[in-house]
Every structure is written in C-alpha cells, then in structure tokens.
Amino acid sequence: xxxxxxxxxxxxxxxxxxxxxxxxxxxxxxxxxxxxxxxxxxxxxxxxxxxxxxxxxxxxxxxxxxxxxxxxxxxxxxxxxxxxxxxxxxxxxxxxxxxxxxxxxxxxxxxxxxxxxxxxxxxxxxxxxxxxxxxxxxxxxxxxxxxxxxxxxxxxxxxxxxxxxxxxxxxxxxxxxxxxxxxxxxxxxxxxxxxxxxxxxxxxxxxxxxxxxxxxxxxxxxxxxxxxxxxxxxxxxxxxxx
Numbered sequence: 268x269x270x271x272x273x274x275x276x277x278x279x280x281x282x283x284x285x286x287x288x289x290x291x292x293x294x295x296x297x298x299x300x301x302x303x304x305x306x307x308x309x310x311x312x313x314x315x316x317x318x319x320x321x322x323x324x325x326x327x328x329x330x331x332x333x334x335x336x337x338x339x340x341x342x343x344x345x346x347x348x349x350x351x352x353x354x355x356x357x358x359x360x361x362x363x364x365x366x367x368x369x370x371x372x373x374x375x376x377x378x379x380x381x382x383x384x385x386x387x388x389x390x391x392x393x394x395x396x397x398x399x400x401x402x403x404x405x406x407x408x409x410x411x412x413x414x415x416x417x418x419x420x421x422x423x424x425x426x427x428x429x430x431x432x433x434x435x436x437x438x439x440x441x442x443x444x445x446x447x448x449x450x451x452x453x454x455x456x457x458x459x460x461x462x463x464x465x466x467x468x469x470x471x472x473x474x475x476x477x478x479x480x481x482x483x484x485x486x487x488x489x490x491x492x493x494x495x496x497x498x499x500x501x502x503x504x505x506x507x508x509x
Contacts, residue, residue: 277398284388285399289406291380293414298373306367309354314375316350319470320463322379323386327462331390335463342506343463345499346471352496353474382466389458396454464507471500 277285302311320343327333335343388399431439456465478497481487489497 275398275401277395277402278392281388281392281395281399282402284384284391285402286406288381288384288388288399288403289410291377291384292403292407293410294373295377295381296411297414298370298377301370302367302374305365305370306363307359309356309358310360311371311374313350313354313358314371315378316470316474317347318375318377318379319382320346320379320466322376323382323466324463326383327386330387331462333461333463335461336509338506338509339461339464342503343467345503345506346467349471349496349500349503350474352499353478353493355492356490382462385454386457386462389454393458396451396458400450400454468504468507471504475500475504 299311299315302314324335324343328335385399389396392399453465453469475497478489478493482489
C-alpha cells in the first residue's frame with residue numbers, strides 16, 4: 268500500500284452505489300430462496316432471467332444513451348424465447364404457496380437492479396471496479412449476517428439454520444473463487460460493451476452451461492424442446508457478436 272502497488276480510494280458516488288448494490292444482493296438471495304421454496308423453480312428462474320436482461324436494458328437506453336441495432340434486438344428476443352423453451356416443461360402453479368408471486372417479482376427486480384447499478388457505476392467511474400466490488404460484497408456479507416442474526420433471535424427455540432460440513436466448505440470456497448472471477452469480468456465488460464449485450468450473453472450463458480454440465484456431470488438428457496431452446500440461445504449469442 269505504501270509503495271503505491273495497491274490503490275483503494277473509492278469516490279463517494281461509488282460508496283453509495285456499493286451500499287445500494289449490497290442491499291439488492293441480500294434481497295436477491297432472500298427472494299430466490301423464498302420463491303423456490305414456495306412454488307415452481309422454472310417460473311422463478313424465468314422471472315430472474317427476464318429481470319436480469321430487461322431492467323438493465325431499460326436503464327442503458329434511458330440513462331446511458333446506449334442504442335441497439337436491429338440484429339441485437341432480434342437476439343434479445345430470441346434469448347427470451349430460449350428461456351421459455353428451456354423452462355416450459357417445469358411451468359406449473361400446482362402447490363404454489365402464499366407469497367410466491369411477491370418473491371418472484373422481488374427476484375426479477377433485484378436481479379435487474381444489481382446489473383443496472385453495476386452498469387451505472389462502471390459508466391460513472393470505470394477505474395473504481397475493485398473499490399465497487401470490494402465494498403459491495405463486504406457490505407452484503409454484513410447485511411446478510413444481520414438478517415441471519417435477526418432470524419436466530421426471533422427463533423431461539425428452533426434448531427440452527429446454518430450448518431455446513433467439511434466438504435460443503437470446499438464447495439463454498441470454490442464458489443467464492445469462481446464468483447470473484449466472474450463478477451470482475453462482468454464489471455470490466457460493462458464499462459466497455461453495450462450493457463444489454465453483456466447481460467443477455469451473461470444470463471443466456473448461465474442456461475447454456477447449466478444444460479451442458481447437467482448432461483456431462485449428472486447425465487441429464489434434454490428433451491427436444493430444450494434442445495431447440497439451447498439452439499435458439501446459441502443463435503442469439505452469435506447474432507450479438509455482429
């Protein structure tokens with residue numbers, strides 16, 4: 268630090284962006300857990316993916332002056348279509364519990380808000396990526412700890428909610444490493460590439476890789492409709508490259 272090798276000096280604007288995104292991250296995870304425990308995972312997943320593309324797209328068009336070409340618009344529509352094809356077989360309202368749709372709306376808005384805030388900060392202060400990410404996730408961890416502590420205080424007689432064995436810790440650290448690399452790449456790209464393009468490829472890539480790993484690791488066989496959905500998603504990514 269004293270030798271000038273590392274610089275950490277966030278502006279006031281970046282601090283506010285980071286704190287806001289930290290709160291959004293906690294809401295995202297809570298709403299994701301709430302939605303998937305109350306109803307269809309496929310519907311919750313669709314809400315999350317659509318929110319992750321559409322809300323940042325609106326922000327980039329209205330606040331950042333980023334326009335889309337005709338091919339890019341077609342690509343975004345195709346990616347949204349692929350979301351439906353890949354999740355349509357799991358769309359069911361059977362057994363839906365109270366609060367499901369509220370959690371789905373919160374999930375869509377929080378996923379979109381996260382990408383939007385990250386994009387706005389990258390546009391306003393592109394050289395403060397490290398400061399933004401460090402403050403965001405540190406504050407998010409503190410906010411999450413407060414939520415867990417509050418839940419434990421209200422439910423003292425119930426068994427502990429947070430239990431992890433040795434192997435689970437290894438997977439947790441692995442997830443932390445991958446997430447760190449991913450969010451740095453995402454923040455880097457948001458300052459240099461059209462926000463809608465980045466978020467469309469990002470959310471579509473999640474589905475494509477999830478399907479690939481499901482086939483290779485868990486030996487899940489995709490249906491014809493899912494294969495069509497994967498092909499449409501791949502076509503969308505190809506169009507976005509033009």
